Amino acid sequence: MSNNVTAVPAAPSDLAREHFAAEFRFETDCWDVHDALARDPGFVLLDVRSPALFEKGHVPGAVNMPHGKIIRSKMANWPEDTLFVTYCAGPHCNGAARGALRLAELGRPVKIMAGGITGWLDEGFELATGSEDPG
Template sequence: MTTAVTEIPPASPEAAITHFSEEFTFETDCWDVNDSLARGADFVLLDVRSPTLFAKSHVPGAINLPHGKITRNKMAEWPDGTIFVTYCAGPHCNGAARGALRLARLGLPVKIMAGGLTGWIDEGFELQTGE
């Protein structure tokens, strides 16, 4: 019997290796971000939501830079080669992708923190309030 899961066969192992390997070049997860922040992050974590939402709660160590305010002049504050990780409210929000796209268009290396703030909370990690 064929189900909706098996109706289309899975990719070959070689294709799966390529696909899943590439996925990690585009995103990271909340656990790895938390662990990296605790060890001394080698990236800049950008909360791309509004300042009001950022003040209510955000990931400790994040910098608030709404995706619409990501400009070449603003990004010049960081040295060349800085890696950026964007996040927004969660999987239901495309702000992290919007911010990542703006950064990529400026020629900057970027990943998205999968799950956003929702994922952070789901992992049980603490939030910070205020600016």
């Protein structure tokens, strides 16, 4: 019996492997970010939401830089090879992708933290409040 799931066959395993392996070059998840932040993370976590939303709650250690403010002069504060990880409200928001695109257009290495604030909270992690950020 055909349905929308089975109507189109799955990709061959070699193509599926390439596709899913490539996803890790573009994104990471909340659990891995949380784990890395407890050590020397090796990246800058950018909260690309508004300052007001950042103050209400953000990932501890994140730098607030709304995606529209990501410009070459502001990024000069970090070495060219700095990896950035962007996040926004969650899967219903495309701010993280907008920020990642701006960074990529500036030639900066970037990934998205899949799930954003929603995913962070779903994992049971705490948020920090206030406007202080390390950036």
